[in-house]
Amino acid sequence: MNESNPQVILYSRPDYTGDSYILPADGDTYTLAATGLDKISSIKIPGEGEHGFGRVVELYHELPENHASEDNGKQLFAEDTPDTGEWASAGWVRAEARSEVRWAGAQKAGMNVEEDAARSLGERTGRFGR
Incomplete structure (x- = not known):
């Protein structure tokens, strides 16, 4: 990719069959018909993208604009x-890259996000220090 x-x-x-x-992770919403699939039964989300952004897929049973404030x-x-x-029968799908996916995953794993971010930045820039 x-x-x-x-x-x-x-x-x-x-099972990915x-x-x-x-689907591009561009933040646009697509109808199920636009994908050419009869349903979306499984999803492969490749690893982190550029700059640590994770990808997410949202499936909707209703047109997304109809419930902007509801989940x-x-x-x-x-x-x-x-x-x-x-959710396989969802009529709409959207994929996008989000930075908070990386942080949510780290928090879920019990990592200290701020320390991890500082360590990661230090490794990329060669600057370590607090």
């Missing part, structure tokens, strides 16, 4: 998902 053009892979069947569609009409996927379950 081209890191300057982040993408995710959608599959029509569980069936027809597939490469009950959408489901967010931030890692490979072999079976999307009830």
Whole structure:
């Protein structure tokens, strides 16, 4: 996958089988019909993109604009998902690169995000110090 053009892979069947569609992680919302798939049963989300941005996929049962302030009409996927379950029949899909995905994953793993970020910055720039 081209890191300057982040993408995710959608599959029509569980366990990354069936027809597939490469969806750009550009933040645009696509209809299920636009993907050419009859449903989205599994999702492959490649590793971190440029600058530590993670990719997320959002599946919607309703047109996203109809519930902008509610989360009950959408489901967010931030890692490979072999079976999307009830969300396979979602009518809309959006993928994008988000920096908070990296931080949320680190926090979930029990890491100290600020120390990790400082260490990471120091490794990239050669500047270590507090």
